[in-house]
Amino acid sequence: LHFIKQIKTRKATRFSMQIIFYIPEVNHPQQWLDALRAQLPQATLRYWQPGDTEPADYAIVWAPPLEMLQTRNELKAIFLLGAGADSIMQIAAQLPAGVPVVRIEDAGMGAQMAEYVSYAVLRYFRCFDDYARLQAERQWEWHRPQERHKKDFSVAVLGMGVLGTHIIAQLLQLGFPVNGWSRSPKQMDGVQSFSGSDGLRACLSQSQVVVCILPLTPETTGILNRDTLVQLPRGAYVINVARGKHLIENDLLELVQSGHIAGATLDVFQQEPLPPEHAFWLEPRITVTPHIAARSLIQLSTAQLGAKIRGMAAGIAPSGVVDFTKGY
Ligand code: NAP
Ligand code: GLV
Numbered sequence: 001l002h003f004i005k006q007i008k009t010r011k012a013t014r015f016s017m018q019i020i021f022y023i024p025e026v027n028h029p030q031q032w033l034d035a036l037r038a039q040l041p042q043a044t045l046r047y048w049q050p051g052d053t054e055p056a057d058y059a060i061v062w063a064p065p066l067e068m069l070q071t072r073n074e075l076k077a078i079f080l081l082g083a084g085a086d087s088i089m090q091i092a093a094q095l096p097a098g099v100p101v102v103r104i105e106d107a108g109m110g111a112q113m114a115e116y117v118s119y120a121v122l123r124y125f126r127c128f129d130d131y132a133r134l135q136a137e138r139q140w141e142w143h144r145p146q147e148r149h150k151k152d153f154s155v156a157v158l159g160m161g162v163l164g165t166h167i168i169a170q171l172l173q174l175g176f177p178v179n180g181w182s183r184s185p186k187q188m189d190g191v192q193s194f195s196g197s198d199g200l201r202a203c204l205s206q207s208q209v210v211v212c213i214l215p216l217t218p219e220t221t222g223i224l225n226r227d228t229l230v231q232l233p234r235g236a237y238v239i240n241v242a243r244g245k246h247l248i249e250n251d252l253l254e255l256v257q258s259g260h261i262a263g264a265t266l267d268v269f270q271q272e273p274l275p276p277e278h279a280f281w282l283e284p285r286i287t288v289t290p291h292i293a294a295r296s297l298i299q300l301s302t303a304q305l306g307a308k309i310r311g312m313a314a315g316i317a318p319s320g321v322v323d324f325t326k327g328y
């Protein structure tokens with residue numbers, strides 16, 4: 001009997017999956033842990049603490065300390081709790097070689113992004129900011145800067161990946177012509193597709209709004225700058241829902257103040273939280289939101305993670321693996 005018990009214990013140890021988990025305290029780790037445990041009841045899941053070097057099969061993380069991952073060659077994968085891989089790419093050289101990094105794909109973020117961007121585009125298209133200002137002055141006034149027709153009001157979407165595709169579909173449904181820009185040329189119904197730096201120029205010069213939903217890589221850092229923003233026609237509008245480092249903030253501010261750019265809706269900033277003294281807070285033509293365009297939703301994200309981890313345990317490679325050579 002003792003011998004059978006020993007075999008059972010050894011088997012259980014061999015097959016029990018160990019997962020280490022880390023997100024900063026402000027992101028409510030307990031809610032994530034509970035949802036992950038419900039998805040992966042066969043796994044032993046622990047919140048990683050400094051000094052924990054016990055073996056693990058998988059790591060699930062957002063903004064992890066390097067110490068958590070650096071020497072863990074035994075990991076089968078590192079799962080990110082968000083779509084952007086930029087922060088993990090910054091420590092890529094110090095991560096255990098050959099361990100795949102897997103990001104969240106959509107999991108409800110596509111719909112949130114589409115809502116955020118559509119709202120900002122419609123607000124600008126229908127001059128609602130002007131009416132808000134007029135209301136503050138108790139002015140009942142028709143405001144007709146120039147007649148706008150959707151067919152002449154194209155939106156450039158920089159980034160045609162998982163989230164860009166959702167944004168594009170919603171804009172098309174609303175009736176806006178869309179110009180898309182991506183690394184590799186795309187064929188998407190109803191969308192004029194561009195790539196490369198000449199393509200970016202052509203894409204911007206034909207668009208009244210630019211939406212940035214690119215990953216942050218060395219090639220895309222600072223991509224929204226004076227030189228690119230002046231390629232937009234006078235009076236164009238800027239929406240950045242990707243990363244703050246895509247935008248040279250002073251260039252945008254000067255172009256807004258000079259009137260070349262009519263305004264902007266920004267969800268992400270060079271420094272987050274946006275410092276209280278930052279000029280964006282007080283610029284009426286710039287709308288600021290605190291990095292909320294699309295949040296990782298606990299139920300949908302943990303369901304996706306659970307499915308990918310169960311798939312890996314059954315020998316199925318997950319989708320959403322970050323390509324270290326491309327940087328996203
Ligand atoms: P994705 O599926 O990887 O799509 C990235 C797109 O960008 C692809 O179309 C890619 O082109 C294109 N791209 C990459 N590098 C390029 C370059 N140098 N030139 C032109 N196009 C380039 O990413 P996603 O899931 O849509 O997410 C995009 C980003 O959104 C994330 O990286 C993250 O930073 C940001 N985000 C922000 C929030 C928020 O709340 N503000 C929330 C979630 C995500 P190919 O198609 O040719 O590869
Ligand atoms: C949020 O910004 C994400 O990358 O998921």
